Amino acid sequence: MDAEYWQALCDGDRHASLAAVRRLRASGLTNSQVIADHILVAQRRVGDLWLDGEWSVAQEHAATAINEGLVHWLGSFSDPPAAGRPLVLVSCLEKESHALPALIVSEALVEAGYRVNYLGGAPEPDDLLRQVLRLKPRAVMFSASLTSSLGRQKRMLNQIRSLGLPVIVGGQGFGGDGSRAEALGATAWCASPAHAVALLETLPERTERLAMPEPTMADEEAAWIEEHRAQIAGYVVAGLRDAEHFSDELARSSRSWLVELEGLADHLVGCLSAALVTGDETIMVEAHSWLARVLTARDVDTVLLVEAWSLLAESLRGHPLARAAVASAASYAEQALTDDSDDRPA
Numbered sequence: 001m002d003a004e005y006w007q008a009l010c011d012g013d014r015h016a017s018l019a020a021v022r023r024l025r026a027s028g029l030t031n032s033q034v035i036a037d038h039i040l041v042a043q044r045r046v047g048d049l050w051l052d053g054e055w056s057v058a059q060e061h062a063a064t065a066i067n068e069g070l071v072h073w074l075g076s077f078s079d080p081p082a083a084g085r086p087l088v089l090v091s092c093l094e095k096e097s098h099a100l101p102a103l104i105v106s107e108a109l110v111e112a113g114y115r116v117n118y119l120g121g122a123p124e125p126d127d128l129l130r131q132v133l134r135l136k137p138r139a140v141m142f143s144a145s146l147t148s149s150l151g152r153q154k155r156m157l158n159q160i161r162s163l164g165l166p167v168i169v170g171g172q173g174f175g176g177d178g179s180r181a182e183a184l185g186a187t188a189w190c191a192s193p194a195h196a197v198a199l200l201e202t203l204p205e206r207t208e209r210l211a212m213p214e215p216t217m218a219d220e221e222a223a224w225i226e227e228h229r230a231q232i233a234g235y236v237v238a239g240l241r242d243a244e245h246f247s248d249e250l251a252r253s254s255r256s257w258l259v260e261l262e263g264l265a266d267h268l269v270g271c272l273s274a275a276l277v278t279g280d281e282t283i284m285v286e287a288h289s290w291l292a293r294v295l296t297a298r299d300v301d302t303v304l305l306v307e308a309w310s311l312l313a314e315s316l317r318g319h320p321l322a323r324a325a326v327a328s329a330a331s332y333a334e335q336a337l338t339d340d341s342d343d344r345p346a
Helices: 003-011 014-026 031-051 057-075 100-111 125-135 147-152 154-161 179-184 193-202 217-227 229-242 246-252 256-278 282-297 303-314 320-343
Strands: 087-092 115-118 139-143 167-170 188-190
Touching: 003 014, 003 031, 003 057, 014 031, 014 057, 031 057, 031 100, 031 282, 057 100, 087 100, 087 125, 100 115, 100 139, 100 193, 125 154, 147 154, 147 217, 147 256, 147 282, 154 167, 167 193, 179 188, 179 256, 188 193, 217 229, 217 256, 217 320, 229 246, 229 256, 229 303, 256 282, 256 303, 256 320, 282 303, 282 320, 303 320
Parallel strands: 087 115, 087 139, 139 167, 167 188
Antiparallel strands: none
16 A cells, blocks of 8 residues: 555545545556555555544544545546446445445446446435336445445345346445345345456346245344334443443543444444344354454453343343344353463463
């Protein structure tokens, strides 16, 4: 990653960031190389810096906004697609606001000669479906950076599949293979922008019109969680604030995590509904590890993680599959800690 570009990004200086990218492009790098080797690398580092408590949410948002602007600028050099070329609709999933990956895929498609209708982050589902019906695209592509975005998407993906349109999904939220995508009803999963372009060359223009599947017990529990997501997250937050050790942790740790608490709880609840609709138990294990890393990085005793897990389970009475997923993840984490302790030299 270019040092001058990274420093400009750290400073929140969009003019210096643009100057650095101009220089990289003038050195002979293609738009794809600048994006893959510099902008994407920087964006992953930005996310890690927030995760490790070194950057605030405001710093992360500022850097992301600069990177989105740079990708738009690089895209302005692509030749406009021919009028008769296939149209692809690209969007984030509902409630998914991390739009940069979807934007990068859009620009890769344009560079490959496709016409693109890019909807950006957090689309309104009914509006998105109206766009699909109006445009009748070659395919619909969805991006999700957060696993907690997956829990409400099964119906949307299946509605589009019922029209006979291919649905391609990708992003960190879907994990490292196509299993979550398949569980949600997607036609295919892509690992990168280049993979997305390659899939369009091989997938049929129209797929079999799939009937809407009957909801399973897991789907019904996930739908209930999504309907009451704000209340469940609020219950967890309120319970943590009432915990006897909360004030001690607040006094001795960095207070920045308190601002993030509601968002952390909401992400946790969203991961639970995602685990149910995909049937992927590893999602809650990942969520447990993620929250432990966030709290540890902010110097918060992970006793509050145990408390949060207990409060989440309390809020799920009458929903056995959800409670089982929460308990299983906690048991796995406890066993992992025991195994780690046993492996340490005496």
